[in-house]
Amino acid sequence: MPVRPALDTAREKWYKKDRRERSGPVKRYENMMEGFVEEVLDIMGDSLGCCMCEQCRNDVAAHALNQLPPRYVVSHMGGAISKADTMRIQHLTDVRTAVLQAAQVVKEHPRH
Ligand SMILES: [Zn+2]
Numbered sequence: 001m002p003v004r005p006a007l008d009t010a011r012e013k014w015y016k017k018d019r020r021e022r023s024g025p026v027k028r029y030e031n032m033m034e035g036f037v038e039e040v041l042d043i044m045g046d047s048l049g050c051c052m053c054e055q056c057r058n059d060v061a062a063h064a065l066n067q068l069p070p071r072y073v074v075s076h077m078g079g080a081i082s083k084a085d086t087m088r089i090q091h092l093t094d095v096r097t098a099v100l101q102a103a104q105v106v107k108e109h110p111r112h
Pocket of ligand 1 (some may be wrong): 051052053054055056057110112
């Protein structure tokens, strides 16, 4: 399972946010679970046996995130990245389980 791409994506997201919000105070906190859920969705994708259209994918992500404890970190250049790496490993099993359960719910009750 690839480790680096997810972390690079998380870091890119922070930098993009910084640029977008330059006019006001910069929001540097983020629920790392969101990135983990997206990553698991990317990896498991079709194997979830659930429709993966935009609506269903977002429903699965939201459902999974509501089952998972939020894990906020303050991004400080490299600092939060190693922390994210540790958290990612700690929570990967929980995230997978939550995504699987969420996919089951969405499969049974699709909103389209
Ligand atoms: Zn769908």
